[in-house]
Amino acid sequence: MVTEANISVARIWSLLENVTDPEVPALTVIDLGIVRDVILNSPPAGGDGGVEIIITPTYTGCPAMDMIATNIKMELLVNGFDKVKVTSVLTPVWTTDWMSEAGKQKLKEYGIAPPNPRQQVCNNDLFAPGEAVQCPHCNSYHTHRISEFGSTACKSLFQCDDCKEPFDYFKCH
Amino acid sequence: MEKKSQLEDSENPPSGGRGAYLLHLADNALILGHRNSEWCGHGPVLEQDIAITNISLDLIGQARNFYQYAALLKADGSTEDTLAYLRDAHEFKNCLLVELPKGDWALTILRQFFFSNYQFLLYQQLQNSHPDSYRDEQIAAIAAKALKEVTYHLRWSSEWVIRLGDGTEESRRRIEKAVDELWPYTDELFLPASYEKEAGVDLSLLKEEWMKKVNQIFEEATLPSPQEEGLGVRSGGKQGNHSEHLDNILAELQFLQRAYPNSQW
Numbered sequence: 001m002v003t004e005a006n007i008s009v010a011r012i013w014s015l016l017e018n019v020t021d022p023e024v025p026a027l028t029v030i031d032l033g034i035v036r037d038v039i040l041n042s043p044p045a046g047g048d049g050g051v052e053i054i055i056t057p058t059y060t061g062c063p064a065m066d067m068i069a070t071n072i073k074m075e076l077l078v079n080g081f082d083k084v085k086v087t088s089v090l091t092p093v094w095t096t097d098w099m100s101e102a103g104k105q106k107l108k109e110y111g112i113a114p115p116n117p118r119q120q121v122c123n124n125d126l127f128a129p130g131e132a133v134q135c136p137h138c139n140s141y142h143t144h145r146i147s148e149f150g151s152t153a154c155k156s157l158f159q160c161d162d163c164k165e166p167f168d169y170f171k172c173h
Numbered sequence: 174m175e176k177k178s179q180l181e182d183s184e185n186p187p188s189g190g191r192g193a194y195l196l197h198l199a200d201n202a203l204i205l206g207h208r209n210s211e212w213c214g215h216g217p218v219l220e221q222d223i224a225i226t227n228i229s230l231d232l233i234g235q236a237r238n239f240y241q242y243a244a245l246l247k248a249d250g251s252t253e254d255t256l257a258y259l260r261d262a263h264e265f266k267n268c269l270l271v272e273l274p275k276g277d278w279a280l281t282i283l284r285q286f287f288f289s290n291y292q293f294l295l296y297q298q299l300q301n302s303h304p305d306s307y308r309d310e311q312i313a314a315i316a317a318k319a320l321k322e323v324t325y326h327l328r329w330s331s332e333w334v335i336r337l338g339d340g341t342e343e344s345r346r347r348i349e350k351a352v353d354e355l356w357p358y359t360d361e362l363f364l365p366a367s368y369e370k371e372a373g374v375d376l377s378l379l380k381e382e383w384m385k386k387v388n389q390i391f392e393e394a395t396l397p398s399p400q401e402e403g404l405g406v407r408s409g410g411k412q413g414n415h416s417e418h419l420d421n422i423l424a425e426l427q428f429l430q431r432a433y434p435n436s437q438w
Contacts, residue, residue, distance in 0.1 A: 060319050061234025090238070090314035093321070126332055126393070147220035148325060149227040157220065173321055 012038045012051060015079055019071045023064045023152050024170075026110035029072065033098025034058060036089065050083030051076060056094045058173070059153040096173045108136045113158065113169040133169050135160035145169075190371035191309065192246050193266065196256065197368060197411060198312075199239035200267035203257055204419070205288060206232030207426055211275050221278075224329060228285065231322040238315045258430035262419050266366070269410040270358040272419040279337050279347035283355055286330035290386050291362050293327045294379045296320045331390050338394025348396065356399045361408035369411075 016035055021027045029035050037054040053072055057065045069086040076084045096115035104114035113136045132141050140162040148156045148171070155168040209229040216222025240253035271288065275281050299316035337348040363380040388398050409415070429436060 057318070059231070059234065060238060060315075060322055061230035061232070063230070090311075090318050093314075093318050126328065126335070128328075147224060148329065149220070149224035151223070153227060153230055153322075 009038050009040050011079075012040070012053075012076065012081070015075055016053075016072065019068065019075050021064055022067050022071070024107070024110070024112065024154075026106045026112075027099075027103050029055070029068060031100045031103025031106060032058065033100065033103075034068070034094060050085060051081050052085045052087060054087050054089055056089055056092075058094050062153050064152075094173070096170065099170075107170055111136050111167060112155070113167055115170045115172045131172075133158055135163060135165065136167055137165045138163040143167075190368040192243055193366075193368035194372045195239050195243035195246070195312070196264075197266035197366065199236045199243060199256070200265045201271055201288075202232045202239065203236035204265070204267045204422060205271035205284075206230070206236060207422055208271065208273075208275050209281065209285070212281065217278050225281065225285075228326050228329075231319070231326070235315065235319045238318075242311050242315070254430070258427045262415050262423055263413040265415065265419060265423075266368075266411050266413060267415075267419075268358070268361045269407050269416055270355065270361065272410065272416060272422060273355070273358065274418055276351065276354070277347055279344065280351040280354065282330055282333040282337060283348060283351040285326065286334045286390065287355060287359055287362075287387075289323055289327040289330050290383055291379070292323045293320070294382050295374065296323060298374055298379070331386075334390050334396075335394040338391070338396040345396075348394070352396065352399055357405045357407045360406040361410060364408055364411070366411040 013030070013035075016038075017028050017030050019029045021029065021032060034055050034057070035053060036056050037052075039052040039054070041050045041052070053076075055065075055069065055072070065088070069088070072086050073084045097117075099115065107114040113133050116131055116133065131145075133143050133145075134141055135143050135158075138160060140160055142161040143158050144161060146157040146159055146166065150157045150168055150171075154170055154173070156171045157166065158169045159166045206229045209225050209232070212222060212225045213229075214222065216225055236257070237253055240256045244251040244253055244256060270284060273280075273284070276284075296316040296319055300313050300320060334348065337344040339345075363376045363383075365374075365376050369376065391398055410419075
């Protein structure tokens with residue numbers, strides 16, 4: 001049933017497409033898969049017309065999360081939603097599996113290798129051979145890992161052995 | 174006498190043992206995160222400088238989650254910031270291991286390995302919580318979230334212990350010295366404070382698993398197994414009895430809020 005509330009919830013989801021990750025501006029919060037729910041407290045149901053956005057952090061120490069919450073509030077505020085609450089929940093734990101396919105494509109175009117579809121790194125095998133990560137520049141799989149920690153918490157550093165370009169890899173999580 | 178009563182109080186803040194336990198978890202993460210951050214711009218090579226500071230960031234993120242939850246339970250106007258910036262040294266409940274100066278690269282690496290090994294096992298227990306004690310969904314959630322990152326920390330530091338131990342004469346000399354320096358501080362990780370007993374974490378079980386991992390990595394690093402006896406035991410941090418090193422950290426960490434109260438950016 002199409003109701004005013006439905007329309008608003010759909011509208012909020014589409015407005016959230018305008019909110020990007022400040023550290024990886026190619027990605028929206030929807031692409032990242034960090035928006036878990038949009039709750040509208042409609043006046044007819046006794047609500048105050050307020051909106052609650054449920055988000056989940058990517059990495060525990062990601063400094064972008066506070067800014068993302070502020071940007072979500074701002075985006076909704078300028079579009080007429082004046083009672084907005086952003087709540088962060090930790091469970092279920094965010095995983096790169098929640099990143100949208102469109103998001104992965106955007107990351108690649110931006111020059112960052114998107115996370116591989118299957119979790120390959122979260123284990124304790126020492127000196128494990130690096131994952132087969134595709135170079136976002138020349139598409140070669142002939143690449144190697146320089147460091148599993150990169151410029152932000154979510155990335156590791158790779159280099160392409162064919163085109164020689166170093167690149168960031170959005171690591172599996 | 175007055176000091177003694179303060180110490181007793183700090184073991185039993187208004188929110189009870191759980192509040193104290195949360196502060197213990199948070200303080201461990203904050204203080205080691207701060208120590209590691211001292212490498213920023215000073216790492217031996219750029220990639221490892223970035224690695225150790227990434228680990229700092231993860232630890233400080235964990236500390237924030239625990240402080241936020243502790244503040245919520247206290248419900249007395251405390252915030253994550255007041256808990257980090259406005260408590261005195263004797264109110265901190267971190268282990269002595271994490272407050273020691275960063276030393277050389279070998280000492281930093283070995284401490285991270287000892288601590289990540291401990292955190293990896295502890296958070297596995299916490300994420301499943303305790304059938305015989307209270308089940309705390311938020312502690313379990315924070316642990317589950319952090320565990321993915323701690324897995325990276327443990328792998329990275331394990332590999333470096335092996336590289337240093339089985340590396341050059343110089344690297345080996347340094348890591349052997351680090352073992353002698355740090356070993357007396359490892360026992361405290363497993364000596365339960367009253368608030369840990371209440372949390373239902375089985376530290377004796379952790380110790381067995383922890384030692385197994387230490388032996389495995391030391392063997393690969395061609396290092397002798399650390400001797401249990403002979404080096405002594407240093408403890409007291411969990412009860413608020415700290416070394417002067419914590420005062421030095423807090424002097425720097427808390428300076429801004431102490432000198433310019435309530436300042437924000």
